[in-house]
Amino acid sequence: MYDYHTHSTFSADGDCSMDEMIRAAIRLGLSEIAVTDHHDPEYSDLSWYVDLDIPAYESTLDAAAAKYADSIRVVRGIEIGMQQGIANLDSARVVKSYPFDFVIGSIHSASGYAVDTPPYLGVRDRRAAVRDYYMELILCLKEFDDFDVIGHFNFIDRYIDSIPPEDEYWDLAEEALRLIVSMGKGIEINTSAWRFWHGSHHTPTARVLKRYVELGGETVTTGSDAHDISRIGSHLKEAEEMAAAAGLRYIATFKDRSPSYVKL
Numbered sequence: 001m002y003d004y005h006t007h008s009t010f011s012a013d014g015d016c017s018m019d020e021m022i023r024a025a026i027r028l029g030l031s032e033i034a035v036t037d038h039h040d041p042e043y044s045d046l047s048w049y050v051d052l053d054i055p056a057y058e059s060t061l062d063a064a065a066a067k068y069a070d071s072i073r074v075v076r077g078i079e080i081g082m083q084q085g086i087a088n089l090d091s092a093r094v095v096k097s098y099p100f101d102f103v104i105g106s107i108h109s110a111s112g113y114a115v116d117t118p119p120y121l122g123v124r125d126r127r128a129a130v131r132d133y134y135m136e137l138i139l140c141l142k143e144f145d146d147f148d149v150i151g152h153f154n155f156i157d158r159y160i161d162s163i164p165p166e167d168e169y170w171d172l173a174e175e176a177l178r179l180i181v182s183m184g185k186g187i188e189i190n191t192s193a194w195r196f197w198h199g200s201h202h203t204p205t206a207r208v209l210k211r212y213v214e215l216g217g218e219t220v221t222t223g224s225d226a227h228d229i230s231r232i233g234s235h236l237k238e239a240e241e242m243a244a245a246a247g248l249r250y251i252a253t254f255k256d257r258s259p260s261y262v263k264l
């Protein structure tokens with residue numbers, strides 16, 4: 001199986017070294033692990049340092065990919081925090097600065113604020129918080145295209161009081177999906193939802209994944225969003241089942257920013 005979303009201590013919220021994360025993936029028998037540490041320029045929550053140390057990251061990734069080449073394929077990835085304006089310009093520069101295999105584009109902020117913080121949530125009711133999040137995604141898609149998949153499509157659901165009915169934002173979600181498909185980009189199944197939530201509410205929701213496929217999307221990666229070794233590889237089997245249920249026959253892997261498709 002393929003874990004295409006993991007964080008090491010190069011991320012402010014990562015708890016284990018890159019070496020430890022990769023060794024955990026090898027112990028689990030994964031075929032590939034994408035290391036996708038955060039680069040989140042202009043991030044408003046100043047208690048987190050989220051500008052990636054790019055030179056150190058690149059050299060550590062290169063060394064790890066070589067060191068473990070006989071045991072696992074280490075995919076040289078990054079998770080870009082997309083935000084309108086300067087942040088997207090900076091991200092475009094960083095993505096071009098190194099031969100990444102795989103780039104996740106994620107919305108962690110909207111309207112200039114980290115979406116999990118009081119300055120964002122404190123002045124919006126649930127509906128506005130959700131709609132502003134998807135509007136940010138749409139505007140960023142029009143501004144920044146140097147990514148391969150959109151990370152945790154419904155990230156905002158983690159942080160609001162109650163799971164929003166999809167009809168509250170479906171028009172915007174569908175517009176975003178149309179853009180993603182027209183750009184030839186993918187989305188990921190982020191298995192953190194299996195750990196954080198109950199029932200069948202996943203990331204993306206089954207309805208979003210099905211709509212992506214109906215619109216012609218065919219590039220879907222699976223990733224745990226692990227920030228420590230205990231989460232590596234978690235629920236990848238369920239993610240593959242979810243992909244199959246949505247009508248997909250393949251999941252995507254990446255090398256040199258190009259997808260390959262592995263039969264489910």
Ligand SMILES: [Zn+2]
Pocket residue numbers: 079106108151152
């Ligand atoms: Zn993220």
Ligand SMILES: [Zn+2]
Pocket residue numbers: 005007079225
């Ligand atoms: Zn992440």
